[in-house]
Amino acid sequence: MSSRAVPPAVxxxxxxxxxxxxSLLQARPLTKDAFAPFGxxxxxxxxxxxxxxxxxxxxxxxxAKIDTLADGGRPIVSLFRAQPRAEPVRLALMERHPxxxxxxxxxxxxxxxxxxxxxxxxxxxxxxAFFTTGWQGVNYDRNTWHHPLLAVDEVSDFIVxxxxxxxxxxxxxxxxxxxxxxxx
Amino acid sequence: MSSRAVPPAVxxxxxxxxxxxxSLLQARPLTKDAFAPFGxxxxxxxxxxxxxxxxxxxxxxxxAKIDTLADGGRPIVSLFRAQPRAEPVRLALMERHPxxxxxxxxxxxxxxxxxxxxxxxxxxxxxxAFFTTGWQGVNYDRNTWHHPLLAVDEVSDFIVxxxxxxxxxxxxxxxxxxxxxxxx
Numbered sequence: 138m139s140s141r142a143v144p145p146a147v148x149x150x151x152x153x154x155x156x157x158x159x160s161l162l163q164a165r166p167l168t169k170d171a172f173a174p175f176g177x178x179x180x181x182x183x184x185x186x187x188x189x190x191x192x193x194x195x196x197x198x199x200x201a202k203i204d205t206l207a208d209g210g211r212p213i214v215s216l217f218r219a220q221p222r223a224e225p226v227r228l229a230l231m232e233r234h235p236x237x238x239x240x241x242x243x244x245x246x247x248x249x250x251x252x253x254x255x256x257x258x259x260x261x262x263x264x265x266a267f268f269t270t271g272w273q274g275v276n277y278d279r280n281t282w283h284h285p286l287l288a289v290d291e292v293s294d295f296i297v298x299x300x301x302x303x304x305x306x307x308x309x310x311x312x313x314x315x316x317x318x319x320x321x
Numbered sequence: 322m323s324s325r326a327v328p329p330a331v332x333x334x335x336x337x338x339x340x341x342x343x344s345l346l347q348a349r350p351l352t353k354d355a356f357a358p359f360g361x362x363x364x365x366x367x368x369x370x371x372x373x374x375x376x377x378x379x380x381x382x383x384x385a386k387i388d389t390l391a392d393g394g395r396p397i398v399s400l401f402r403a404q405p406r407a408e409p410v411r412l413a414l415m416e417r418h419p420x421x422x423x424x425x426x427x428x429x430x431x432x433x434x435x436x437x438x439x440x441x442x443x444x445x446x447x448x449x450a451f452f453t454t455g456w457q458g459v460n461y462d463r464n465t466w467h468h469p470l471l472a473v474d475e476v477s478d479f480i481v482x483x484x485x486x487x488x489x490x491x492x493x494x495x496x497x498x499x500x501x502x503x504x505x
Binding site: 179181184189190191193194195196197198199200201203205206211212213214215216217218219220222229240242244245276285286296297298301 | 363365368373374375377378379380381382383384385387389390395396397398399400401402403404406413424426428429460469470480481482485
């Protein structure tokens, strides 16, 4: 396994002058099934739901597996304001959080990229890229390789539920020959 | 202390025919200071913030005191879809969660009512009403009396972070002579 992650979906990009600027990583629409090895898709479709408050409110219940208590950790709620990336989006590095899950919940129903990878002996294996449809969030399971937030089109706000507390909770893996992303 | 909560802001409503239909509870704009006895206002102004992800994202950090671990509890993330109340909004009951905090984070920057009360010997004391301005969420501290969600104008979605797990985590207190809410 080389340090460069080369999934089957990667193909060379021919630039305007025909040069091979970067390989291409084709994103797929984000679905619960495809994302299951990496965490949960936070969405209303298929969620357990019921009426509360005398029928005035519908509760879509328990949408993610929050896992933030290792080594004295606690759950924290933050807001991430992401600048939109220019396309084609060029990836930079993968990271993971050994001590906690990390949920990203968009305020708007605006699509963004999600890039994950299985672990391959302590480094990211073949990258998998997704593109959200409608209102979808993701919760990365603890210690799951993922790319930092990849908004496109507009400044995008996300509620983030992750771990606070002491301890080494970040590993990064720069991508030596990073591919560019393509929307579905 | 009677079971009817009568804060100083309550005044009789004169109906069209001059009848006293309900008392009025005047809402104030929601601010951190005024809400401090009941929990935290979740907002960007005044939040600890810093750039992450090579400057592409700003993190507004740790916006609420999530307190969901009592008696084997765990943090859960849900979405509440609230139907708008007709105005004037008539209150119904107060409730509290003895085992955990409960955060409401709106997806949209749309105003809604927040009604809380100090505890007065196991029942809600004088009600205090707030109306949000811009994008503001609230986190009710554990065991804080509050009214169920009070959206107005449009169907409104909220991310809710509260406690999952066994145990008796709900107390309700019907309001015998509930006031109606007035916007600031």
